[in-house]
Amino acid sequence: MAADLPVYLLLAVLLAIPLVLFIARTRPAPRSPGAGAGRLPPGPWALPVIGHLHHLAGALPHRALRDLARRHGPLMALRLGELPVAVASSPDAAREVMRTHDAAFASRPLSPMQELAYQGAEGVIFAPYGEGWRRLRSICTLELLSARRVQSFRAVREDEAGRLLRAVAAAAAAAAPVNLSERVAAYVADSTVRAIIGSRFEHRDAYLRMLQEGLKIVPGMTLPDLFPSSHLARLLSRVPAQIEGHRRGMRQFIDTIIAEHRESRASGNDNDEDLLDVLLRLQKEVDSQYPLTTENIKTVMLDMFGAGSETSATTLQWAMAELLRNPRVMRKAQDEVRRALAGHDKVTEDKLASLHYLPLVIKETLRLHPPAPLLLPRRCGSACRVLGFDIPEGTMVIVNAWAIGRYPGHWDRPDEFSPERFEESGRDFRGTDFEFIPFGAGRRMCPGMAFGLAHVELALAALLFHFDWELPGGMAAEELDMTEAFGVTTQLRSDLVVVPRVPVSTG
Numbered sequence: 001m002a003a004d005l006p007v008y009l010l011l012a013v014l015l016a017i018p019l020v021l022f023i024a025r026t027r028p029a030p031r032s033p034g035a036g037a038g039r040l041p042p043g044p045w046a047l048p049v050i051g052h053l054h055h056l057a058g059a060l061p062h063r064a065l066r067d068l069a070r071r072h073g074p075l076m077a078l079r080l081g082e083l084p085v086a087v088a089s090s091p092d093a094a095r096e097v098m099r100t101h102d103a104a105f106a107s108r109p110l111s112p113m114q115e116l117a118y119q120g121a122e123g124v125i126f127a128p129y130g131e132g133w134r135r136l137r138s139i140c141t142l143e144l145l146s147a148r149r150v151q152s153f154r155a156v157r158e159d160e161a162g163r164l165l166r167a168v169a170a171a172a173a174a175a176a177p178v179n180l181s182e183r184v185a186a187y188v189a190d191s192t193v194r195a196i197i198g199s200r201f202e203h204r205d206a207y208l209r210m211l212q213e214g215l216k217i218v219p220g221m222t223l224p225d226l227f228p229s230s231h232l233a234r235l236l237s238r239v240p241a242q243i244e245g246h247r248r249g250m251r252q253f254i255d256t257i258i259a260e261h262r263e264s265r266a267s268g269n270d271n272d273e274d275l276l277d278v279l280l281r282l283q284k285e286v287d288s289q290y291p292l293t294t295e296n297i298k299t300v301m302l303d304m305f306g307a308g309s310e311t312s313a314t315t316l317q318w319a320m321a322e323l324l325r326n327p328r329v330m331r332k333a334q335d336e337v338r339r340a341l342a343g344h345d346k347v348t349e350d351k352l353a354s355l356h357y358l359p360l361v362i363k364e365t366l367r368l369h370p371p372a373p374l375l376l377p378r379r380c381g382s383a384c385r386v387l388g389f390d391i392p393e394g395t396m397v398i399v400n401a402w403a404i405g406r407y408p409g410h411w412d413r414p415d416e417f418s419p420e421r422f423e424e425s426g427r428d429f430r431g432t433d434f435e436f437i438p439f440g441a442g443r444r445m446c447p448g449m450a451f452g453l454a455h456v457e458l459a460l461a462a463l464l465f466h467f468d469w470e471l472p473g474g475m476a477a478e479e480l481d482m483t484e485a486f487g488v489t490t491q492l493r494s495d496l497v498v499v500p501r502v503p504v505s506t507g
């Protein structure tokens with residue numbers, strides 16, 4: 001969702017009075033959530049025009065919504081600006097949305113700013129549920145993100161992990177702190193871009209910077225999205241201009257990259273297929289009823305980077321932060337990795353299969369810190385009943401995966417970081433255990449899980465194998481700032497700055 005939501009929330013509240021007067025004079029009042037529907041879910045009190053936005057001001061949305069759900073129940077009806085929204089905050093509510101009525105909630109809402117960004121060029125993430133999405137989704141699962149394809153990028157990941165380790169080793173040699181947040185973000189972003197467009201493109205760094213800029217203006221909950229019928233909201237917002245500017249720049253880059261790829265294929269110069277090569281090959285093969293257009297390809301490339309880079313980097317940062325906060329878990333994970341790799345000088349992916357505890361550390365990290373705490377919004381395509389309440393067609397549906405991962409009654413000591421809990425319960429994040437859904441569930445569940453986890457497991461194992469870790473300035477574990485920041489993904493507010501040491505061999 002948009003990185004600038006809190007600013008807009010504040011702005012929305014400040015603008016409430018003039019907007020009430022302006023909009024009320026120029027058009028009929030927007031319908032309240034599901035006006036005319038049967039028994040709607042409960043919700044808190046609303047203000048004219050801004051609806052329930054003020055309840056979200058000043059807190060991170062997943063936390064504010066969890067607090068509201070404690071008072072109003074696991075299924076709430078809200079109105080955010082003009083948008084009718086239902087919020088599912090319990091495992092049962094999530095199961096009804098993503099399993100019982102999965103088909104009814106399989107679409108995504110497409111906001112005005114998203115429409116401006118994509119201009120009809122459908123990708124996967126924001127595509128409405130239908131034939132176009134189904135075809136691109138199957139290209140994703142069968143071709144771009146299949147186990148075989150993820151495996152084919154192993155050398156790229158190991159190469160980038162090597163770069164990460166060299167940077168950390170330089171800091172260790174100088175006994176200096178390293179900004180681990182920056183380093184792991186660069187590792188995942190570089191590796192992801194290399195998987196998408198290969199290693200040859202000479203302006204790759206500039207392309208990467210532009211992609212990262214783009215993530216800051218991802219539309220969804222901007223002022224014009226919240227008040228789609230208001231010209232004033234659109235006039236006041238900087239987002240349309242930002243989107244237009246970014247689109248123009250991006251288009252030039254991608255056109256050059258595609259032209260280079262076509263040339264290189266034609267000359268038979270390159271045998272390693274990157275994701276763009278796969279898409280260009282499929283473009284020639286797929287049936288003419290649903291042609292894979294070059295515009296589709298561009299959007300899918302953006303989808304892969306947008307969905308794949310920050311999510312995995314955020315998971316890595318939180319995993320390291322939790323390990324630093326929990327020295328017992330850190331020691332146990334390190335012991336396991338060092339035992340499994342004893343006698344080797346390098347962590348490679350083939351050696352990770354024997355690890356048992358490290359995957360539990362990653363699971364526990366994803367339970368407490370799902371990178372997309374509210375998943376990606378769904379849209380109710382046909383009216384249905386959830387937990388006995390009516391959800392009208394057109395309602396945006398938000399599933400609070402963060403609150404669900406800490407739902408009392410389903411999790412013992414829910415706020416505690418304890419990977420062992422998964423040893424006992426065997427719960428998994430593959431979309432069947434609705435109390436643990438960091439990758440979502442149902443038809444729109446994340447197709448990039450294996451791709452993301454491959455990045456996280458390799459780097460985490462390597463960082464634990466090669467280095468011991470301390471907090472700078474003698475900071476105690478419990479002093480580490482675990483505050484979350486608002487953003488496309490929920491990262492640590494302060495960068496994780498840590499002191500690496502090369503362990504003394506006990507050999």
Ligand code: HEM
Nearest residue numbers: 125307308311312375376439440441444445446448451452
């Ligand atoms: C730790 C890593 C990741 C997490 C936690 C994550 C999480 C998610 C979540 C929560 C959704 C929405 C699911 C729903 O609506 O039920 C999603 C969708 C998606 N993810 Fe991931 N993701 C990760 C990595 C990746 C990677 C590496 C890629 C690709 C390179 C990727 C590609 C996608 C795509 C294309 C969608 C849209 C699927 C659709 O709408 O049909 N993800 N992801």
